[in-house]
Amino acid sequence: MAIELKMPALSPTMEEGTLARWLVKEGDEVSSGTVLAEIETDKATMEFESIDDGTVGKILVAEGTENVAVGTVIALLAAEGEDVSAITAPSVPAEAPGEGKEVGRAPDQSEITRKAAQERPKKRDPEIPAGTNMVTVTLREALRDAMAEEMRRDDRVFVMGEEVAEYQGAYKVTQGLLDEFGPKRVIDTPITEYGFAGIGTGAAMGGLRPVVEFMTFNFAMQAIDHIINSAAKTNYMSGGQMRCPVVFRGPNGAASRVGAQHSQNYGPWYASVPGLIVIAPYDASDAKGLLKAAIRSEDPVVFLENELLYGRNFELAQLDDHVLPIGKARIMREGSDVTIVSYSIGVGLALEAAEKLAEEGIDAEVLDLRTLRPLDKEAVLESLAKTNRVVVAEEGWPTCSIASEIIAICMEDGFDHLDAPVVRVCNEDVPLPYAANLEAMALIDSDRIVAAAKKVCYRD
Amino acid sequence: MAKAATSDSGTTASGPARDSSDQAGGDNFELRSLQDSFESEKRYTASQDELIGFYKQMLLIRRFEEKAGQLYGLGLIGGFCHLYIGQEAVAVGLQSALQEGKDSVITGYRDHGHMLAYGIDPKVIMAELTGRQAGISHGKGGSMHMFSTEHAFYGGHGIVGAQVSLGAGLAFAHKYRDDGGICLAYFGDGAANQGQVYESFNMASLWQLPIVFVVENNQYAMGTSVKRSSAETEFYRRGTAFRIPGIAVNGMDVLEVRRAAEVAFAHVREGNGPVLLELNTYRYRGHSMSDPAKYRTREEVQGVRETSDPIERAKAELAGMGVDEETLKQIDKDIRAAVAEAADFAEKSPEPDASELYTDVLVESY
Numbered sequence: 001m002a003i004e005l006k007m008p009a010l011s012p013t014m015e016e017g018t019l020a021r022w023l024v025k026e027g028d029e030v031s032s033g034t035v036l037a038e039i040e041t042d043k044a045t046m047e048f049e050s051i052d053d054g055t056v057g058k059i060l061v062a063e064g065t066e067n068v069a070v071g072t073v074i075a076l077l078a079a080e081g082e083d084v085s086a087i088t089a090p091s092v093p094a095e096a097p098g099e100g101k102e103v104g105r106a107p108d109q110s111e112i113t114r115k116a117a118q119e120r121p122k123k124r125d126p127e128i129p130a131g132t133n134m135v136t137v138t139l140r141e142a143l144r145d146a147m148a149e150e151m152r153r154d155d156r157v158f159v160m161g162e163e164v165a166e167y168q169g170a171y172k173v174t175q176g177l178l179d180e181f182g183p184k185r186v187i188d189t190p191i192t193e194y195g196f197a198g199i200g201t202g203a204a205m206g207g208l209r210p211v212v213e214f215m216t217f218n219f220a221m222q223a224i225d226h227i228i229n230s231a232a233k234t235n236y237m238s239g240g241q242m243r244c245p246v247v248f249r250g251p252n253g254a255a256s257r258v259g260a261q262h263s264q265n266y267g268p269w270y271a272s273v274p275g276l277i278v279i280a281p282y283d284a285s286d287a288k289g290l291l292k293a294a295i296r297s298e299d300p301v302v303f304l305e306n307e308l309l310y311g312r313n314f315e316l317a318q319l320d321d322h323v324l325p326i327g328k329a330r331i332m333r334e335g336s337d338v339t340i341v342s343y344s345i346g347v348g349l350a351l352e353a354a355e356k357l358a359e360e361g362i363d364a365e366v367l368d369l370r371t372l373r374p375l376d377k378e379a380v381l382e383s384l385a386k387t388n389r390v391v392v393a394e395e396g397w398p399t400c401s402i403a404s405e406i407i408a409i410c411m412e413d414g415f416d417h418l419d420a421p422v423v424r425v426c427n428e429d430v431p432l433p434y435a436a437n438l439e440a441m442a443l444i445d446s447d448r449i450v451a452a453a454k455k456v457c458y459r460d
Numbered sequence: 461m462a463k464a465a466t467s468d469s470g471t472t473a474s475g476p477a478r479d480s481s482d483q484a485g486g487d488n489f490e491l492r493s494l495q496d497s498f499e500s501e502k503r504y505t506a507s508q509d510e511l512i513g514f515y516k517q518m519l520l521i522r523r524f525e526e527k528a529g530q531l532y533g534l535g536l537i538g539g540f541c542h543l544y545i546g547q548e549a550v551a552v553g554l555q556s557a558l559q560e561g562k563d564s565v566i567t568g569y570r571d572h573g574h575m576l577a578y579g580i581d582p583k584v585i586m587a588e589l590t591g592r593q594a595g596i597s598h599g600k601g602g603s604m605h606m607f608s609t610e611h612a613f614y615g616g617h618g619i620v621g622a623q624v625s626l627g628a629g630l631a632f633a634h635k636y637r638d639d640g641g642i643c644l645a646y647f648g649d650g651a652a653n654q655g656q657v658y659e660s661f662n663m664a665s666l667w668q669l670p671i672v673f674v675v676e677n678n679q680y681a682m683g684t685s686v687k688r689s690s691a692e693t694e695f696y697r698r699g700t701a702f703r704i705p706g707i708a709v710n711g712m713d714v715l716e717v718r719r720a721a722e723v724a725f726a727h728v729r730e731g732n733g734p735v736l737l738e739l740n741t742y743r744y745r746g747h748s749m750s751d752p753a754k755y756r757t758r759e760e761v762q763g764v765r766e767t768s769d770p771i772e773r774a775k776a777e778l779a780g781m782g783v784d785e786e787t788l789k790q791i792d793k794d795i796r797a798a799v800a801e802a803a804d805f806a807e808k809s810p811e812p813d814a815s816e817l818y819t820d821v822l823v824e825s826y
Binding site for chain 1: 526529530534538540597600601606614616617624631663754820826
């Protein structure tokens, strides 16, 4: 049986080409690797090699022929031991496999539906038992305790990053961990974000549970390829084989007078990536409970902290194992007139704004998103249904922000509940300036949130 | 080939190799300490059965890749497709010295050849290439993104150089667990110029991680020859600044590759930290299927095929050992049949179910 040589596709987009020149003639012996012809694609002239040994029987498409469709039989090859003279052109053009052929595609693509929201498990924060002792801790201590508790619980957990061990943490978040767990599990890295993010990701793929600290998330831009291309996408690309239970954590957003390169909120960047979990807590209880959940998660987590909150004191319930559900927002203050949606440091400003609004007779609800991906859409819509007015407060740029996303959710799924357009209060759309006055002008504050809330209540 | 694997004279300013205390961790680091031990006995002595095994594996890769090229031409494989033809001795020789169930492997996007060398079923690899449900990643990875955790093969990474840091992470996990395993991390002469490679060299040496870095120098980073892209073209020297000893190896001879693997793996297993291997090899085909390869002459490619082909070399050696023509023909026939079966399977398997679109994005439900 003669071997059919078909017009090859020589680029991802090629559908037809010109058979520029035959380099063999009928009767020639060829072997694997012999160049048979030159074929012009839309991009280049390519050599077409034989992969079989044999003798050229019939050339079916003459050189110089243009617009030869991919898959057309262009020549026949007699295999070793076959009679060349017996080869004739097929009477019916051979069907090109893959070209319009049934390959098992489902007939109706509309069958594809997203996992419905109702399929998601309803997880709530665990009840705090009556009589539980409340203690005052800083956010920094809560984060440290979360790591220490998880390291005691699971010896696969380790912490790596710049100055996390001997220096006790650039912002003292890892204070005391080296003393308790030793240098095997608390590892100082060189200043080499791309490299150690890759090593942390690889260690997670290899079965460990790394907590990778970035001194700030601004420096993680050097490492973002591993966070997104390696950590977030590999489970999907491997059909579910490759787990990557890594936590990338560190301060995010504006600090104080450190200029544009050290003052950016990456929440919206990471929250746009399927395959990542993105958490941005405000208070110590959420920081501790969610960091513990992040370390236990089988998925890669970006955990965004805030430098200005590290030293702030919060009340924390003294529980043996305080773990909170990922993907659930939290109502920080109940109200009925307007919902202020926020996360991270913005929550503190929103609560401040709510107090000021109360003085003016406006009862504001404050919703802390806590997790930015997967976003708790239901909580946003429930609160909207209750207050019918939404303001989003975000310490970050306005364009393509979490605020933009909340507005889209309200438009798409909550339009009938809206009594006013949703308003966002974000930083000014400029790189963060250094000068104290300009910096203050560029950042959000509670007065701007108050003004926005009054606007959506038509009280301005 | 663009250069000989042993072009360096074998001497260094500080003289010949010293004892093991002078290696990576010591004060008198010697780049060529392992090269000298390798030079003293350069080729592995394989039994006839072993060589037949290597020959079969290399031939399987060659025939599989030729078939993949053909299926690409027929429009059954989409996107990018990087063939391993010409480089077969590298993966086969190195893999043969690994300890199954203990060691891990990671590579870049030119990965199907490697997967065959690790004994992964050609059917599921070909079905991934054609984007089918039966593919090893259920059709969601494609030619550049294949994995088999069962075989400790960790990909299959499409970003040039990323596998080097990830591989250092796998080695970190071996050391952390103290499981005795090593990681074999492959990358090309192109990736060898990426910054993260050197960040990883630094940490791997600093922390004495059990990793063998392997530069598969096939002489061209896509269309740019080594000479046009690299200030130091002797890649095995590139670990010097990090106290990583290097070995230059002829990657077209499976027995030389195997021997180099033994020298390198033993050094790493003994806890001496990383080794850098440079395997000088050559790809016969373009960088990917859509590469017209105009940056080199037809004669250059033909010259390597005729004088250095790893499969022809092994075949000649087998003949020298007394293996008859009939046996070799039968091997070829069997392999062609297995590849044809894989292609048939890959062509007939259905595309992924629509429900696969949303699976495996996250492991847990939140």
